[in-house]
Structures are given as C-alpha cells and as structure tokens.
Amino acid sequence: xxxxxxxxxxxxxxxxxxxxxxxxxxxxxxxxxxxxxxxxxxxxxxxxxxxxxxxxxxxxxxxxxxxxxxxxxxxxxxxxxxxxxxxxxxxxxxxxxxxxxxxxxxxxxxxxxxxxxxxxxxxxxxxxxxxxxxxxxxxxxxxxxxxxxxxxxxxxxxxxxxxxxxxxxxxxxxxxxxxxxxxxxxxxxxxxxxxxxxxxxxxxxxxxxxxxxxxxxxxxxxxxxxxxxxxxxxxxxxxxxxxxxxxxxxxxxxxxxxxxxxxxxxxxxxxxxxxxxxxxxxxxxxxxxxxxxxxxxxxxxxxxxxxxxxxxxxxxxxxxxxxxxxxxxxxxxxxxxxxxxxxxxxxxxxxxxxxxxxxxxxxxxxxxxxxxxxxxxxxxxxxxxxxxxxxxxxxxxxxxxxxxxxxxxxxxxxxxxxxxxxxxxxxxxxxxxxxxxxx
Amino acid sequence: xxxxxxxxxxxxxxxxxxxxxxxxxxxxxxxxxxxxxxxxxxxxxxxxxxxxxxxxxxxxxxxxxxxxxxxxxxxxxxxxxxxxxxxxxxxxxxxxxxxxxxxxxxxxxxxxxxxxxxxxxxxxxxxxxxxxxxxxxxxxxxxxxxxxxxxxxxxxxxxxxxxxxxxxxxxxxxxxxxxxxxxxxxxxxxxxxxxxx
Numbered sequence: 123x124x125x126x127x128x129x130x131x132x133x134x135x136x137x138x139x140x141x142x143x144x145x146x147x148x149x150x151x152x153x154x155x156x157x158x159x160x161x162x163x164x165x166x167x168x169x170x171x172x173x174x175x176x177x178x179x180x181x182x183x184x185x186x187x188x189x190x191x192x193x194x195x196x197x198x199x200x201x202x203x204x205x206x207x208x209x210x211x212x213x214x215x216x217x218x219x220x221x222x223x224x225x226x227x228x229x230x231x232x233x234x235x236x237x238x239x240x241x242x243x244x245x246x247x248x249x250x251x252x253x254x255x256x257x258x259x260x261x262x263x264x265x266x267x268x269x270x271x272x273x274x275x276x277x278x279x280x281x282x283x284x285x286x287x288x289x290x291x292x293x294x295x296x297x298x299x300x301x302x303x304x305x306x307x308x309x310x311x312x313x314x315x316x317x318x319x320x321x322x323x324x325x326x327x328x329x330x331x332x333x334x335x336x337x338x339x340x341x342x343x344x345x346x347x348x349x350x351x352x353x354x355x356x357x358x359x360x361x362x363x364x365x366x367x368x369x370x371x372x373x374x375x376x377x378x379x380x381x382x383x384x385x386x387x388x389x390x391x392x393x394x395x396x397x398x399x400x401x402x403x404x405x406x407x408x409x410x411x412x413x414x415x416x417x418x419x420x421x422x423x424x425x426x427x428x429x430x431x432x433x434x435x436x437x438x439x440x441x442x443x444x445x446x447x448x449x450x451x452x453x454x455x456x457x458x459x460x461x462x463x464x465x466x467x468x469x470x471x472x473x474x475x476x477x478x479x480x481x482x483x484x485x486x487x488x489x490x491x492x493x494x495x496x497x498x499x500x501x502x503x504x505x506x507x508x509x510x511x512x513x514x515x516x517x518x519x520x521x522x523x524x525x526x527x528x529x530x531x532x533x534x535x536x537x538x539x540x541x542x543x544x545x546x547x548x549x550x551x552x553x554x555x556x557x558x559x560x561x
Numbered sequence: 562x563x564x565x566x567x568x569x570x571x572x573x574x575x576x577x578x579x580x581x582x583x584x585x586x587x588x589x590x591x592x593x594x595x596x597x598x599x600x601x602x603x604x605x606x607x608x609x610x611x612x613x614x615x616x617x618x619x620x621x622x623x624x625x626x627x628x629x630x631x632x633x634x635x636x637x638x639x640x641x642x643x644x645x646x647x648x649x650x651x652x653x654x655x656x657x658x659x660x661x662x663x664x665x666x667x668x669x670x671x672x673x674x675x676x677x678x679x680x681x682x683x684x685x686x687x688x689x690x691x692x693x694x695x696x697x698x699x700x701x702x703x704x705x706x707x708x709x710x711x712x713x714x715x716x717x718x719x720x721x722x723x724x725x726x727x728x729x730x731x732x733x734x735x736x737x738x739x740x741x742x743x744x745x746x747x748x749x750x751x752x753x754x755x756x757x758x
Contacts (some may be wrong), residue, residue, distance in 0.1 A: 186607075189598065437714060439587045472603050479599035483589070495588035498655070500600040516643050518650025524587050530650025540642050543719075547642060550613025555603050557612040 272420025683753025
C-alpha cells in the first residue's frame with residue numbers, strides 16, 4: 123500500500139482554509155446584469171409562453187410534455203450545449219466498459235422538431251422575476267412561466283486549495299462529458315500499484331448511489347488491469363448513504379484486495395504534490411484523485427435568488443414545483459428542496475424526469491385556470507456492482523397534506539440473485555429514458 | 562466525527578424550516594390517468610411505446626390486462642424484479658387509471674431484424690394455436706390477454722423462458738397450447754408477434 127501518512131495539523135489547516143477561501147464562490151453570486159440592459163430576442167407574440175432553462179433530465183421532459191399537453195403554449199428551451207451527456211451510466215464509460223459516450227449522448231433537433239419546441243442555445247445568466255424576463259448570452263426574452271432545471275454546481279470553497287483548475291488534475295466527473303473522459307484517461311494511464319481516491323461529499327448531493335457504483339466499477343477495472351493498485355473511498359457521510367447492504371456486499375465479495383472504504387471528508391487538495399487531505403487525520407498521496415465537491419443548485423438558480431437562505435437548494439411546492447420565493451418560476455430536479463414527510467425524492471435523473479411531468483401537468487392546469495392534480499411520481503434507479511451485475515432501488519411518491527410521502531421503497535435482494543437480469547434491465551432503462559428525452 | 566454530525570443536523574434543520582415556512586395550497590384533484598401513467602414512461606417509453614429491448618410497450622394494452630398485471634405484480638403472484646416493488650406503492654384505483662391511460666394510446670410499432678423463415682412459420686402456428694385469445698395477430702387480446710404484436714423479441718423470449726421454467730405461471734388455456742410445441746416452434750411464434758405492425 124503506497125498510502126503515505128504525514129503529520130499535518132489538519133484540523134487547523136482545514137478550518138483556516140474554510141475561512142479564507144472565497145475566490146471560487148464568486149460564480150454563485152448574482153451577476154450585475156439587469157434585464158433591461160440586454161437586447162430582447164424572440165419577442166413574445168400573442169401565444170402564452172413557457173421558457174425552460176436547462177436541457178437535461180428535467181428540462182427536456184418539461185418542454186416536451188408541456189407541448190404534448192397543450193399545443194397552444196409556446197415553449198422555448200434554453201440550453202448552452204448542443205449535446206447532453208447523461209450522468210447515469212457514465213461510470214461504465216469511466217471504467218472502460220463502454221467504447222465511447224454515444225449511448226449517453228443526445229442531441230436536441232428531433233425533440234424540438236417533433237414537438238415544436240423552440241431551441242435557444244445560449245447561456246442563461248440572470249432572471250428578472252418582476253419583469254418576467256430571462257437574460258441570456260444572446261439577449262433577454264420574456265416568459266409567462268419559467269421552468270428552471272439547472273442541475274448542480276459545486277461549493278468548491280469548502281475544500282482548501284480547490285480552484286478553477288483543480289478539476290483538470292483531480293476530475294470530479296460529476297457532470298458527464300469531458301470530465302468523465304479525463305477520469306477514464308487518468309485511470310488508463312496510471313501505473314499498476316497506484317492509489318486512486320474517490321472523495322464523497324456530505325449529503326445531499328446528485329445521485330446518492332453514484333459514488334458507490336463508481337467505486338465498484340473502478341475497483342473492477344483495477345482488479346482486472348492493475349491488480350496491485352488500491353482504491354480508497356473517503357466518505358464525508360457517517361455511513362454509505364444509498365443501497366448500503368448491496369454495495370458493501372460487492373466490496374467485500376469482489377474487491378477486498380483493491381478497495382477500502384474510509385470515513386473522512388476531503389478538506390484540502392494539492393494538485394501539484396498530488397495529495398488529498400481528509401479530516402480523518404490522514405492524507406493521501408494519489409495517482410488519481412476523483413474529488414467530488416459538495417453541491418448546490420446550479421448557478422442560475424443561485425443568481426436568480428431561487429435558493430434558500432443557505433444559498434444551496436431551491437424550495438418549491440409539491441404541486442407544480444413552483445418556487446416558494448418567486449412566483450411563476452418552477453424548479454426541477456437536483457436543484458430542488460421539496461416539502462417531504464419522511465424521506466425526500468432522491469436527486470436522481472429519474473426523479474427529475476418524473477417531476478418534470480408533474481410540473482408540466484400542473485403548469486398547463488394553472489395557465490388554463492383548471493384544477494391542479496395531486497403528485498404521483500416514481501424513482502427507478504439501477505447501479506452496477508460489477509461488470510455483469512446491477513442492483514436497483516425504486517420509490518413511489520404521493521402527496522399527503524402538501525408534503526411528499528414515499529408509499530413504496532425497496533432495493534434488490536441482497537443475494538444478487540437477480541443482479542444479472544437487472545444489468546440488462548438497466549440497459550433498457552437507459553435506452554428508454556434517453557429516447558424519451560431526445561424524441 | 563463531531564463536526565460532521567453537527568453539519569448533518571444543521572442541514573436537517575434547514576430542511577425542516579423551509580418545509581414549514583410556506584403554507585401549502587393542496588392540489589385540487591386526486592391523480593388523473595396522465596398523472597399516474599406519465600411516470601411509467603421513464604422505463605416504458607413515452608406514452609408506453611418502449612425503445613428498450615427488455616421493456617414491454619404498454620401503449621394500446623387493454624385496461625383489463627394492465628390492471629391484471631399490476632395486481633399480480635403487487636401480490637407477488639407474478640414474479641418480477643422491480644415491478645412488484647413499485648406496484649406496492651400504488652392503489653387499485655391507480656391501476657385502473659394506468660389501464661385507462663395506456664389503453665387509449667396508439668399501438669407502438671417497432672422495427673426489428675427478424676428471421677423471415679421463423680416469422681412465416683410462427684404466423685401459421687399463431688393462426689392454428691393462439692388466435693382465439695391473441696386476437697388480430699396479437700394486436701389485440703381477449704379479456705386480460707396482453708398485446709403481443711411488435712413487442713421486442715428479447716422481451717418476448719425472456720417471458721417465454723419464465724413461463725417454461727415456471728417462474729411465471731401460464732394461464733391454463735395457454736399451457737394446453739404451449740405444451741405440445743417445441744422450443745423452435747415457440748421461438749418462431751415469438752418472431753411472428755415481434756414482426757406484426
């Protein structure tokens with residue numbers, strides 16, 4: 123084991139780091155752009171208009187279902203990228219089990235053409251809730267209702283030494299695309315015998331089972347190709363936060379010689395010396411470090427003042443996901459904070475998909491002066507535990523007294539007796555969910 | 562460890578605060594067929610038209626077949642992986658709503674690469690053996706008999722394997738017809754159903 127212990131005064135170092143950092147927080151502040159200063163684009167005609175920000179798991183589905191439910195509503199989908207790459211299943215790519223990211227990638231042209239959605243490839247930078255205007259890199263545009271599905275951004279100032287360039291050396295790969303490619307490349311270039319560290323942030327974060335699935339698949343890769351290497355997971359949470367029994371079983375039965383689960387929060391990174399420091403009194407000399415920073419709602423949500431007083435997540439109601447801060451603005455997916463009674467909806471792709479449909483149904487009702495409908499939603503999520511086996515977690519959500527309640531929640535059997543077939547089901551899940559988003 | 566726990570309780574406090582800070586106006590009507598059924602599409606495709614090879618299309622299934630399947634998943638009478646777990650979160654009224662929704666959706670035709678000889682042989686077998694319940698070449702079904710036409714071949718093959726192994730219980734009439742048929746003949750039948758558009 124190449125693990126190197128040194129005698130840093132970590133508690134002190136960590137604390138001063140937290141207090142001093144701040145440079146990275148600037149991206150979360152509201153930009154000094156007022157809606158009035160940018161030229162108006164796509165002027166609104168007589169049709170009612172919903173603008174959707176973010177073409178991911180939530181935004182594409184909201185845009186599509188709004189149009190499916192009421193063709194008289196004009197829908198504009200704002201997305202900065204020409205393609206979307208799915209985080210679900212990107213661990214397969216990272217671990218070398220997919221040749222490329224094609225199966226994870228969608229374009230927007232068919233979706234837009236099939237449903238008459240107007241695409242705007244631009245960066246949404248601010249929202250003027252009073253004037254009902256979105257400011258983008260191409261100009262401002264008006265809305266009657268706005269759906270914000272911004273995903274997550276990172277609270278990097280909580281990690282000492284973490285700056286804008288850190289992910290280029292220590293990739294988070296928690297937004298799929300170039301970051302996934304970088305982590306894969308680093309793993310493949312690593313010499314046998316190296317130490318890989320995965321740093322898991324405190325909950326809540328995007329995709330609770332994601333880090334643990336990644337631990338399984340990277341361990342599997344190392345076991346096969348670099349068996350002298352080690353993978354250490356530093357988990358800031360008091361325990362494994364998702365599918366614990368199943369992941370623990372996989373680690374113990376398949377990856378014992380490779381994988382080690384350690385309690386500890388990453389408090390400091392040094393990309394030059396290649397060191398990751400944790401609050402468990404250890405620091406780690408790494409060959410590859412996958413540090414996943416703590417998360418909050420995507421930048422636009424913070425900039426628009428849609429987040430709570432911690433500037434982290436966006437409080438919304440459980441009917442149309444309307445912001446409880448700004449009227450006529452709805453927030454979906456990872457960015458939300460929902461009123462829940464005993465267990466929140468996980469920040470998963472499937473949750474965002476399901477929420478988007480609830481949101482669309484009730485936005486259409488509200489815009490047409492019709493009664494709203496009680497939420498009914500699902501989360502269904504597959505995680506790989508090895509190259510050939512997956513496990514699943516499923517939830518059904520209903521609303522009781524205005525709060526989301528889980529009416530069913532279960533995971534796969536602990537003996538992996540259906541894990542091979544669930545691997546195949548997972549592939550069909552991906553195919554259907556990606557087809558739903560892109561057609 | 563102490564610091565972590567205090568952070569946890571802080572986060573929990575924030576959650577509790579935001580949840581109660583705003584008065585909730587309840588939604589006005591109980592879940593509609595759309596509300597209950599849209600959520601299924603993440604796995605079964607938009608409006609129940611599946612693109613995933615192991616997921617059945619629900620589009621154009623009869624209300625009876627949907628309700629029957631969901632009840633059997635819920636009770637455990639029908640073996641499943643995730644469906645039984647999900648079905649437990651829904652009521653019989655929800656199943657009715659799902660049946661209402663999916664029965665009104667347009668038949669989902671698929672394009673699959675299939676062995677033509679098997680399709681031809683399967684067509685003859687279907688006519689002679691199965692057509693009393695699997696109506697209109699499998700595009701319709703008697704009572705709770707599901708729509709077989711255009712389902713993905715891997716899905717159909719997996720279900721047939723489950724029937725033959727006893728993991729899924731065959732209705733009596735089906736068992737009578739299936740018993741004399743060889744594996745090859747059954748596979749030809751499945752090819753035929755997969756080919757029907």
